Amino acid sequence: MKLSFAYILLTAAGLLAATGASAQQTPKKTTPAKAPAGTATSAGLERDLADFSDWVNDKVERVATTARRELPRITDEFDRQSRRIDRAVDSLTVEGKKEYTTQKVRYQRWASRQDSLDAAARRPAAADQAQRRLLNEDVVISKARASELPDLYFRLVENMRGAKKDWTQADWSAASAVLTRLNARYDQVRDQLPLEERLRIRSLQGEFRTLEKARDVKDVMRE
Incomplete structure (x- = not known):
């Protein structure tokens, strides 16, 4: 009877030891690391x-x-x-x-x-030369009267309508420089113009941008 009891105790101790070892060998589940915030895939x-x-x-x-x-x-x-x-x-x-x-x-x-x-287009000599050619007049835009501006805008756009197919990139740059001068003067004296003339100028400004955008992209890329 004593021998049987001792045998039972030894058997139980062995089972407990085996269970503990098994628990230690079982790998823990790991959570995959997250990529740092802001890292692009x-x-x-x-x-x-x-x-x-x-x-x-x-x-x-x-x-x-x-x-x-x-x-x-x-x-x-x-x-x-x-x-x-x-x-x-x-x-x-x-x-x-x-x-x-x-x-x-x-x-x-x-x-x-x-x-x-x-x-290059904004150098004074080049800009003055382009202005005379595109406006058909030697005028100091910075001193132009408000009443003169609608006609000056019209002359610029009219020249663009007729010659734009033959223009180089430098010609477009020169026209843009003249437009910039006209716009600067217009901003100074626009309040002196009646509404109908302001609307006319706005329309001509819009046509300038439309003609500019309509230029054949292939011509731009060849230059």
């Missing part, structure tokens, strides 16, 4: 690159004078999009990195070209 980064490429293509194919007036805003948008991709550029494929570099270079060359054209 590969698929998301590729979408960003595709959007960036489409955006650059749209800008470099624009008529230069139209885009140049918007250049500060366009530059801000370029910086925003490129910073987003720069943060995770190492995650791009080899082809993706090549595409990204190509598009950045295209944009930078285009933006430099806009700056050069703008600077």
